[in-house]
Amino acid sequence: MPLTNGDLVATTKTPLAADQELLDHTTAVDFLANEYKHQDGLDIQTLLDSKTHGGLTYNDFLVLPGYIGFPASEVALDTPVTKRISLKTPLLSSPMDTVTEHSMAIHMALLGGLGVIHHNCSAEDQAEMVRKVKRFENGFILDPVVLSPETTVGEAKQLKEKWGFGGFPVTENGTLRSKLIGMITTRDIQFHPDLNDPVTSVMSTDLVTAPSGTTLTEANAVLSKSKKGKLPIVDSDHNIVSLLSRSDLMKNLHYPLASKLPHSKQLICAAAIGTRPEDKQRLQTLADAGLDIVVLDSSQGNSIFQIEMIKFIKDNYPGLDVLGGNVVTVAQAANLIAAGVDGLRIGMGSGSACITQEVMAVGRPQAASVFNVSSFAARFGVPCIADGGIQNVGHIVKGLALGASTVMMGGLLAGTTESPGNYFVSHEGKLVKAYRGMGSIDAMEDRKAGSGAKGSIKSDAGKARYFSEGDRLLVAQGVSGSVLDRGSVTKFVPYLLAGLQHSLQDIGMKSLKALREGVLNGDVRFELRTVSAQAEGNVHGLHSFDKKLYS
Secondary structure (H helix, E strand, O other), X not given: OOEXXXXXXXXXXXXXOOOXXXXXXXXXXXXXXXXXXXXXXXXXXXXXXXXXXXXXXXXXXXXXXXXXXXXXXXXXXXEEOOOOOEXXXXXXXXXXXXXXXXXXXXXXXXOOOEEEEOOOOOHHHHHHHHHHHHHHOOOOEOOOOOEOOOOEHHHHHHHHHHHOOOOEEEEOOOOOOOEEEEEEOHHHHOOOOOOOOEHHHOOEOOOOOEEOOOOHHHXXXXXHHOOOOEEEEEOOOOEEEEEEEHHHXXXXXXXXXXXXXXXXXXXXXXXXEOOOOOHHHHHHHHHHHOOOEEEEOOOOOOOHHHHHHHHHHHHHOOOOEEXXXXXXXXXXXXXXXXXXXXEEEEOOOOOOOEOHHHHHOOOOOHXXXXXXXXXXXXXXXXXXXXXXXXXXXXXXXXXXXXXOOEEEEOHHHHOEOOOOOOEEEOOOOOEEEEEEOOOOHHHHOOOHXXXXXXXXXXXXXXXXXXXXXXXXXXXXXXXXEEEEOXXXXXXXXXXXXXXXXXXXXXXXXOEHHHHHHHHHOOOOOEEEOXXXXXXXXXXXXXXXXXXXXXX
């Protein structure tokens, strides 16, 4: 019974406005469906109508909440990155020389995403990074490093430093498909005093093997029961034909979302190249190293150079998937789709270290770019990557809601342990890492692309990406700076994924596919944010605060 100033009143209903009839509360849902013809917020087409609202970016709008009927842990994040390849998580690292080399590519793949190895280095160095990614995890290792009886302990140690693992089979003639005579492990050579001794003097000969034709499941069972680190697979004449590693069993256990090829169980590897004639030789070197996805790296992808390169790759490397870009308009996208790309990168001037929009007066706000291009590309089954402008979990959610299949991050990952470069202490006493845009003067003058050789400055990735190879005067389209330490991606990326799952739970969508469908059919709604609304939605009114993102 209602109370007024602590006193009982006769009526059982208290209208909030004069002469207003109160309805039965149990009819609220039906009343909403029948009487309210307009839903809350805006649909995606109305939100991103540039004629009405101008070009929007991620901070200019919010996604309205939906109905929660499931735990966040049930949200599925699997998504395509190309026409043929799908990932368990929608996160990619950018092909920048301060973001992605082999360590980042390995760990992004282990965590269900993908790292794109930069090309501001020699083709040989880039191919070596690809090989390290491909050899990091395997099912059956079909091309193991094999030692001969004449190999010395010192040479075995050098191979361990080169490849990052120390278990090698020893065969009669030092090749695959010759008779297995022993195995060398790290323990065998670690403290051996004479580096000139042959490996046969320290190798293990008490081996557990499995016959050729053993399935991967059967071989894993044999390996798990043994106390060995490696399981050689041999034919009827005891010739080694492949190898299985215990460390791969552990990786399967610790990284269940890992991005792997179904047949080889190797990590999926992507790398960037330019669109110059010499990049065709670079591509051959990368393909020989085992590359799966090639990314054509250009700030403005709608060029005759990229279109011809796409056609060349599709004709000569049918097993390689090609990601084209960057694009921000449907006209740009149409040309690359017609040429045969398997995926598109969307973004021009929206990166944290990019000044293309400021200097060149060319580009497009990222939200408008992602929605328009991805909507068009979806008609042809081409997945899109929202590349640039990602500063937090919310921006990842918005990029995916606007139609991107995946998002690509540069500055957000540059401060992690797995990014290239060393930490240093800033003037403010904070631990930071160097970070630069590929259009910065520093990147465009870097000689690593040609191994420091004379004239190599003309062929680096920075110049190629911004079509500046022949320029006598360089015009910067990026800056150099530093970013705060973020720790390891093995902790930071799971935080991003957990945040993404909770966000989709708030929206009421159990998968990225459901999110995209909900946006297109108008079930997922949006709201514009004024400047005051943006201030309200951030930390405000506190004397001081500590913004700890995860624990």
